[in-house]
Amino acid sequence: ILNVEQSPQSLHVQEGDSTNFTCSFPSSNFYALHWYRWETAKSPEALFVMTLNGDEKKKGRISATLNTKEGYSYLYIKGSQPEDSATYLCASSEGTYKYIFGTGTRLKVLA
């Protein structure tokens, strides 16, 4: 079974700090990687879908990169705000319809 790992498990940052998290996945048979933002008491919301090695995606202050050869993706948040507080999930696929999710990075931005 494909194993997707995220680190750190949780972190606290001050408002205005920039931060980043890691998603690691097996690089063999890679098909696609997703990032989701999951706020408490809500549903996960898609941020990015990436498929190509070297892909970079950006949405406002949040961006992501993908390295399929070494099996990792980074999510960056520039100038963190309290509303960025959420759990960030990544999910990877080996080219089938089965997506495996990591356990997430829980971010708390302190005002």
Added chain:
Amino acid sequence: EAQVTQNPRYLITVTGKKLTVTCSQNMNHEYMSWYRQDPGLGLRQIYYSMNVEVTDKGDVPEGYKVSRKEKRNFPLILESPSPNQTSLYFCASSFVQGGGYTFGSGTRLTVV
């Protein structure tokens, strides 16, 4: 509004009493999937469907059934629920394989 609708949001039931959690999407998505979320574990896939009448097992299918008779609906059936199926369940859909999911609002199920 484009959305995935799950019902019910909360459900407490007793062991062995059959139940169905409904899921409907209004985006004409081909792909639909069910996940369960348990503390300390990532979202785990129960079943998925590539299109009408095409379904397959995910990683944790035991104790669950699904059907896809219409493109918009993908109900999750627990024929004889047990306490280890107490969990938070999410239905999700996407337009194409590999597309980002749209998730439903979740169903918190407790089996006593």
